Amino acid sequence: MTQLHPDSAGVSSPRENVADAIEADLLLVEHEFSAFLAARSAEAAEYGDAYLRLWQSVTESARGGKRLRPRLVLTAYHGLNGAGGRSDAVQTALAFELLHTAFLLHDDVIDGDTVRRGRPNVAGEFSADAVFRGADAARALLWGQSAAILAGDLLLHAAIQRVARLSTAEPARSLILDLLDRAVFVTAAGELADVGLATGLSGGRIEDVLAMTEQKTAEYTVAAPLAAGAALAGAGEELRDLLAGYGRLVGTAFQLGDDLLGVFGEESVTGKSTSSDLRQGKQTSLIAFARGTAEWPAIGPLLGRPDLSAADAAAACGALERCGARAHVERQLAAHVAAAIAALDSALVPAELAAALTGLALTCVGRTS
Numbered sequence: 001m002t003q004l005h006p007d008s009a010g011v012s013s014p015r016e017n018v019a020d021a022i023e024a025d026l027l028l029v030e031h032e033f034s035a036f037l038a039a040r041s042a043e044a045a046e047y048g049d050a051y052l053r054l055w056q057s058v059t060e061s062a063r064g065g066k067r068l069r070p071r072l073v074l075t076a077y078h079g080l081n082g083a084g085g086r087s088d089a090v091q092t093a094l095a096f097e098l099l100h101t102a103f104l105l106h107d108d109v110i111d112g113d114t115v116r117r118g119r120p121n122v123a124g125e126f127s128a129d130a131v132f133r134g135a136d137a138a139r140a141l142l143w144g145q146s147a148a149i150l151a152g153d154l155l156l157h158a159a160i161q162r163v164a165r166l167s168t169a170e171p172a173r174s175l176i177l178d179l180l181d182r183a184v185f186v187t188a189a190g191e192l193a194d195v196g197l198a199t200g201l202s203g204g205r206i207e208d209v210l211a212m213t214e215q216k217t218a219e220y221t222v223a224a225p226l227a228a229g230a231a232l233a234g235a236g237e238e239l240r241d242l243l244a245g246y247g248r249l250v251g252t253a254f255q256l257g258d259d260l261l262g263v264f265g266e267e268s269v270t271g272k273s274t275s276s277d278l279r280q281g282k283q284t285s286l287i288a289f290a291r292g293t294a295e296w297p298a299i300g301p302l303l304g305r306p307d308l309s310a311a312d313a314a315a316a317c318g319a320l321e322r323c324g325a326r327a328h329v330e331r332q333l334a335a336h337v338a339a340a341i342a343a344l345d346s347a348l349v350p351a352e353l354a355a356a357l358t359g360l361a362l363t364c365v366g367r368t369s
Contacts, residue, residue, distance in 0.1 A: 018352060022074045028090045029070045033097060036158065037062065053129075057122045058151045062101050064117050069096035069225045076229030076243060079353030088166045089232050092176060095162040096225050099180065102155035103187060103220070105148045110195060111280075114144070123148035156184065168232060175231050183220035190216025197283035206288040210252060210332070213285075218251025226357075239348045246357060249340035253364040256333040259284040261367060263317055264326060269368045275313035278303060285332065286325045295323035337361045 041055040070093035077089040105122055108114070114124030127144030135143065163180050166173045193212040196202030226243040235243075262277035263286060277284060281304025290299050298319045302312050320326055340361045344354040 018078045021078045022071065025074045025078075025086065025090050025093065026067060026070060029067065029074075029093045029097065032090060032094050033062065036094075036098075040154075053126075054122070054147055054151055057125045057147070058101070058105075058155070060119070060125075061105065061116060061122055061151075065097070065100070067097060069100050069221060070094065072096075072222060072225035072247075073229040073232075075356055076226045076235075076353070077233050079350060079356060080230055080233035080235055080239075081350070082229075082233035085168050085232055088168045089229065091162050091166060092228050092232060093225075095159040095180060096183075096220070096228070098155045098159035098162065099183065099220060102152040102159065105152035105155070107191065109145050109148045109152075110191065121148065122151050172231055172234075176228050179224050179228050179231065183224040186215050186219040187217075190214070190219070194283075198281065204283055204288055204291055206285055206328075206332075209283060209285050209288040213255040214248050214252050217255050218248045221247075221254075222251040223247030242343060242346060242348060243357075246340045246343045246361075249336045249343065250357075250361050250364065253333050253336035253340065253361070256285055256329055256336065257364050257367045259286055260326065260329055260333070261369070263320060266368065274317070275308055275310065278313055278316050279306060279308045280304065285329045286320050289325040289328045290320055290323050293323035293325070295319040299323075333364060337364050 037055065037059045041052060041059065044051040044055045073093040073096055074089060077086075082089060104116065108116060108121050109123055114120060114127060116124075120128060123144040125144070126147040127140045130140035130143040131137075160177070160180060163173070163177050166176065168176075190212050193202060193208070194216055197204055197208065197212060202208065223244040224247070226247045227240045230240045230243050259277075262282070262284065263274055265274055267274055287299070287303065290296055299316050302308060302316045305312070308316075341358050344357055349357075
């Protein structure tokens with residue numbers, strides 16, 4: 001996120017030190033995560049082969065993530081010159097990655113997905129195993145979804161336990177625990193809203209979609225990690241709130257970018273089919289805008305069709321362009337990024353941290369993957 005710039009004298013600059021500290025701590029997060037999963041797998045072996053396979057499957061599911069949330073915890077902590085408590089920063093960063101992994105497992109169950117990052121997820125792996133052993137479709141589904149729900153629950157508990165055991169003094173530990181608790185609470189509200197949109201049981205206005213996005217993604221992905229890192233660095237409430245507000249804007253902007261890529265992206269770059277969002281009937285910001293336009297009769301019947309052809313997907317894409325949905329979402333994204341960057345224009349935010357977070361916000365614009 002931050003770049004390394006050696007100074008003219010060849011001595012490490014403060015900017016270089018912060019960047020190095022973040023990268024070094026991210027390696028520790030990775031080590032701690034691997035050690036946790038290995039220990040749980042070893043313990044699970046005492047309770048039968050199925051439980052051992054559960055933890056082995058969780059371990060596979062955890063591979064390959066971008067570790068954005070740990071990076072943001074550490075960026076705020078080191079960007080605010082956190083002194084002491086560095087191991088607590090690592091543990092807090094890990095807690096947010098555990099939380100993220102738990103949410104992915106639960107989200108896949110809710111969406112009925114069996115693949116994540118190009119390989120079977122926990123639900124998919126256990127369902128396939130059940131079919132292999134002769135179970136019918138209903139029992140295989142129950143086995144797979146039960147495994148994924150339990151795995152997510154276990155990781156949620158582990159995330160909370162990590163924060164509860166921080167060595168940092170009160171009230172900082174309770175504050176971080178409250179931030180984690182709120183992240184879970186708000187994300188659950190967003191997940192429920194997402195299901196409501198998908199099923200047509202709640203409003204489908206673009207305002208509803210943006211609110212859902214902020215709740216489901218932005219709070220736990222950007223806002224809470226930044227606030228937690230700031231809390232560990234001793235930041236006051238005003239600065240924590242400022243960073244959290246920035247995080248909600250950037251998190252929403254990132255999801256708006258995902259909405260655009262899901263229809264208009266290059267499949268060879270994103271690795272994702274540009275018809276999958278349409279085929280699944282996702283109620284994205286594009287769809288919410290298009291619903292009130294003259295092009296909706298051409299788009300609506302194509303949405304949510306499992307047999308959607310490439311030609312029909314291209315027709316829907318063209319209609320979304322013509323009705324102004326693409327341009328509207330691009331404007332929304334740019335406005336969220338501009339507001340996020342403007343929020344950093346405060347004497348409370350050190351210049352280096354502001355530069356790093358400005359850079360993060362700008363990556364939301366013109367994304368290709």
